[in-house]
Amino acid sequence: EAASSSPSSVNSKMEQLLLPPIGDRSVRLHMLAAPVNPADMNMIQGSYPVLCPLPAVGGNEGVAEVIEVGSDVTSLRPGDWVMPIDAGFGTWRTGAVCEEDELISVPKDISLLGAATIFVNPCTAYRMLHDFQTLTPGCTVIQNASNSAVGQAVIQIAAALGLKTINIIRDRPNCAELIDELQSLGADYVVTEEEVMSTGLHRVFEEVPKPKLGLNCVGGLSGGIVFSNLDYGGTMVTYGGMAKRPLQIPAKSFIFHNVTLKGFWLTQWKRKHKEDKAQLKAMLNAVCDLMRGGQLSAPHCVQTPFHQYTHALQATVQSHSRKHVLIM
Amino acid sequence: EAASSSPSSVNSKMEQLLLPPIGDRSVRLHMLAAPVNPADMNMIQGSYPVLCPLPAVGGNEGVAEVIEVGSDVTSLRPGDWVMPIDAGFGTWRTGAVCEEDELISVPKDISLLGAATIFVNPCTAYRMLHDFQTLTPGCTVIQNASNSAVGQAVIQIAAALGLKTINIIRDRPNCAELIDELQSLGADYVVTEEEVMSTGLHRVFEEVPKPKLGLNCVGGLSGGIVFSNLDYGGTMVTYGGMAKRPLQIPAKSFIFHNVTLKGFWLTQWKRKHKEDKAQLKAMLNAVCDLMRGGQLSAPHCVQTPFHQYTHALQATVQSHSRKHVLIM
Numbered sequence: 001e002a003a004s005s006s007p008s009s010v011n012s013k014m015e016q017l018l019l020p021p022i023g024d025r026s027v028r029l030h031m032l033a034a035p036v037n038p039a040d041m042n043m044i045q046g047s048y049p050v051l052c053p054l055p056a057v058g059g060n061e062g063v064a065e066v067i068e069v070g071s072d073v074t075s076l077r078p079g080d081w082v083m084p085i086d087a088g089f090g091t092w093r094t095g096a097v098c099e100e101d102e103l104i105s106v107p108k109d110i111s112l113l114g115a116a117t118i119f120v121n122p123c124t125a126y127r128m129l130h131d132f133q134t135l136t137p138g139c140t141v142i143q144n145a146s147n148s149a150v151g152q153a154v155i156q157i158a159a160a161l162g163l164k165t166i167n168i169i170r171d172r173p174n175c176a177e178l179i180d181e182l183q184s185l186g187a188d189y190v191v192t193e194e195e196v197m198s199t200g201l202h203r204v205f206e207e208v209p210k211p212k213l214g215l216n217c218v219g220g221l222s223g224g225i226v227f228s229n230l231d232y233g234g235t236m237v238t239y240g241g242m243a244k245r246p247l248q249i250p251a252k253s254f255i256f257h258n259v260t261l262k263g264f265w266l267t268q269w270k271r272k273h274k275e276d277k278a279q280l281k282a283m284l285n286a287v288c289d290l291m292r293g294g295q296l297s298a299p300h301c302v303q304t305p306f307h308q309y310t311h312a313l314q315a316t317v318q319s320h321s322r323k324h325v326l327i328m
Numbered sequence: 329e330a331a332s333s334s335p336s337s338v339n340s341k342m343e344q345l346l347l348p349p350i351g352d353r354s355v356r357l358h359m360l361a362a363p364v365n366p367a368d369m370n371m372i373q374g375s376y377p378v379l380c381p382l383p384a385v386g387g388n389e390g391v392a393e394v395i396e397v398g399s400d401v402t403s404l405r406p407g408d409w410v411m412p413i414d415a416g417f418g419t420w421r422t423g424a425v426c427e428e429d430e431l432i433s434v435p436k437d438i439s440l441l442g443a444a445t446i447f448v449n450p451c452t453a454y455r456m457l458h459d460f461q462t463l464t465p466g467c468t469v470i471q472n473a474s475n476s477a478v479g480q481a482v483i484q485i486a487a488a489l490g491l492k493t494i495n496i497i498r499d500r501p502n503c504a505e506l507i508d509e510l511q512s513l514g515a516d517y518v519v520t521e522e523e524v525m526s527t528g529l530h531r532v533f534e535e536v537p538k539p540k541l542g543l544n545c546v547g548g549l550s551g552g553i554v555f556s557n558l559d560y561g562g563t564m565v566t567y568g569g570m571a572k573r574p575l576q577i578p579a580k581s582f583i584f585h586n587v588t589l590k591g592f593w594l595t596q597w598k599r600k601h602k603e604d605k606a607q608l609k610a611m612l613n614a615v616c617d618l619m620r621g622g623q624l625s626a627p628h629c630v631q632t633p634f635h636q637y638t639h640a641l642q643a644t645v646q647s648h649s650r651k652h653v654l655i656m
Contacts, residue, residue, distance in 0.1 A: 049580075049584045219578075219579050237582075238579050238583060239583060240579060240583070241578065241579025241580065241583075246576040246577055246578045246579075247575075247576070247577045247578075248574040248575070248576055249574050249575045249577065249589070250547075250574045250575075251547050251566050251568060251569025251574075251575075251591075252377075252569065253591070254565075254566040254589065254590060254591025254592075255567060255568070255569075255591040255592070255593045256377045256591075256593060256596075257591075258591055258593070258596065259591065260588065260589065260590050261577070261582065261588065261589035261590075262582060262588050262589075263579075263583040263584075263585075263586055263587065264582075264583070265583045265584060268584075268586065
């Protein structure tokens with residue numbers, strides 16, 4: 001069974017597909033759980049730079065159990081938990097047959113929800129905290145969209161690394177509650193965009209150094225808050241554009257403040273490291289260690305039975321609230 | 329005699345100052361020639377991040393002859409040509425006494441105008457072509473403000489390196505003439521902003537690869553033309569903001585096109601390498617070699633006798649045309 005979606009909106013249906021027989025180097029899987037990420041919806045809408053030939057099975061992330069392996073498969077055994085490496089796999093399905101090379105295993109001693117959602121958001125947070133600036137304990141990181149799944153992972157991984165975080169959120173009715181929640185994850189400072197615009201971050205910078213690294217998932221004014229508070233020579237990494245407004249960067253930020261602006265897209269990073277599974281494994285091991293140690297919790301998810309997938313898709317398109325995870 | 333300027337506008341006067349006696353490690357100079365660069369005017373207006381205690385002597389670049397050296401000076405002899413390394417020296421003067429360490433020598437077999445103007449614009453072009461991307465012959469560079477002093481140096485140094493240049497200019501009445509002039513310097517393509525906006529650069533990209541490096545001195549729409557035509561993974565370096573409008577960068581340029589945005593400020597580069605004169609000398613030697621070989625010409629300058637300096641300052645504030653060089 002697989003949920004295929006049409007680009008017009010959330011027009012999708014569940015269909016019975018015949019699985020091909022497994023070859024010497026291929027593997028038969030039973031999907032266990034697969035989240036509905038916002039980027040999955042962008043892909044269905046055709047606005048994502050990974051497009052699959054239609055009709056296609058939706059979903060890019062998830063955890064499966066290995067049911068059967070071909071005679072030449074060496075790295076996987078029945079019962080293992082695995083995840084597809086590449087985007088475009090189509091994880092909203094109950095079964096699949098694919099090549100051993102397309103998969104990477106994940107330890108079974110983390111939670112099912114943790115395993116189902118580890119490979120997009122926590123890994124994005126992990127890479128951004130490691131690949132752009134040399135950060136040592138006591139260094140500061142500033143980010144917006146701090147309540148997103150990546151934002152929450154950034155807070156927790158940064159805290160585990162001994163980094164200080166300044167977390168920008170949009171003003172909202174339940175602000176105090178959200179601030180409490182993010183602080184309980186390890187956020188050092190949680191401030192609303194409005195606060196930063198009116199009073200700045202002077203008070204914060206009396207206590208911690210200016211950030212060498214900024215993480216931007218919003219763009220527009222909110223991205224401006226991130227880069228304009230960077231330390232001299234700092235780097236801002238853009239990994240999303242939720243506000244659908246461009247960043248506006250004055251020349252002096254580059255020339256006199258020596259700011260560097262870069263982007264990060266985990267799908268591209270995975271493609272680049274596809275042949276070199278050691279790097280993928282090292283990242284997964286590090287993130288799993290944080291999960292086992294209680295330093296990184298799985299996101300608060302809504303678990304949705306697979307046959308109710310339309311509800312999960314609609315909820316994801318309509319709001320940025322809780323992540324839905326389909327349970328097969 | 330020194331020309332000091334007040335911040336209000338081009339309110340300046342020439343004054344007689346007494347030179348201090350020279351110490352064991354200091355040097356007495358006679359200034360020969362000093363340009364009026366736009367950044368000098370920004371400094372006088374107070375909008376530059378290098379501010380001198382007032383009253384101050386204007387001018388940040390120029391060539392001087394060594395007249396007398398202290399007993400412990402080893403690297404310089406009377407008759408040598410020298411330039412101040414740091415911004416803020418005040419080169420609009422006839423004489424100066426300073427430390428040996430503040431100076432770097434320049435060969436006397438290049439033209440006086442070449443020596444007077446080598447250390448800001450051609451060196452900026454040289455560094456930007458060397459420090460941000462690994463460029464091999466056949467690679468493409470795109471820039472705006474192509475008719476500026478830096479722009480012309482970029483065209484010539486790039487041509488000497490075997491690089492292809494795409495040079496954006498503003499539309500203007502004498503466009504054909506300017507295109508001829510830049511092509512005679514070695515520009516491969518010269519296109520107006522309007523042309524790029526209406527028809528793009530498809531024709532150009534049938535002949536040369538997309539640029540790995542973009543150089544932006546304008547900002548706003550013109551900066552947008554530069555970064556949006558970069559190759560995947562390319563870098564745009566901002567070194568000016570002539571349009572006084574911010575760059576507007578959509579998130580997808582960072583995420584899916586992997587563009588990096590950085591800034592360059594030669595004053596900062598020089599500060600960083602002040603202790604390590606080998607790097608400064610290597611750069612000057614390379615640029616002087618290009619001048620001697622006829623691959624890099626001194627900019628078309630208006631030579632102004634020092635006592636007519638007010639005319640040169642006013643002309644620089646009022647227009648971006650020919651560079652004025654004060655001759656002492």
